Amino acid sequence: MENRNVPDQRSKSGKQNGNSQPFLTDVKTLRERARQNMAGGSVTSSYGGEVGKSIEILQAVLATEIVCVLRYTMHATTATGLSSEGVKAEFAEHAREEQEHVMEVAERINQLGGKPDFNPEGLASRSASEYGHADDLVEMIKENLVAERIAIEHYQELIRYFGDKDPGTRVMMEKILVVEEEHANDMHDLLVAHEGKPMLKR
Ligand SMILES: [Fe+2]
Ligand SMILES: [Fe+2]
16 A cells, blocks of 8 residues: 555645645646556555545445345235235335445446455344245335334434545445335335234334
């Protein structure tokens, strides 16, 4: 890892006019650095996080999202019973959205210089949420609600972790979090519709 994090822009640009902003790295320095670091992809020397650690965290997020795709897909195809059609459609829609998260996270890992881990071996243990084993509609809804709530809590922590160190990853996680919150809300509404009473809020 090179150590060019604090460029002396005055000496590099040769002059410093009165209205320039001293805290911004001048364009020439940025371009030179970008050219030298082409091999680093989107990871520039101003990247504040530990890239290896970020990739490791995102591999766990990737596994979580893959497990969500698998669980929702299984539920969408196997749900039975009265009024299951609407619920199946909801499960299928969530499976598609989880698949979008899979792609976003995998692309981010790639941008950071890592190789997204799609290996089915050990997938469940890398994931924060569970695949589940529900066999009736209400149990399925409950499993999804629990999985969404785990993801929400986990992602909130990660958003705080990435903070200003890695705003690109943080913003991606924030967008994903909003969708997970919608998913949890959808599952909660379905549960109320099928059980006729609201779940106790923690
Ligand atoms: Fe997701
Ligand atoms: Fe979700």
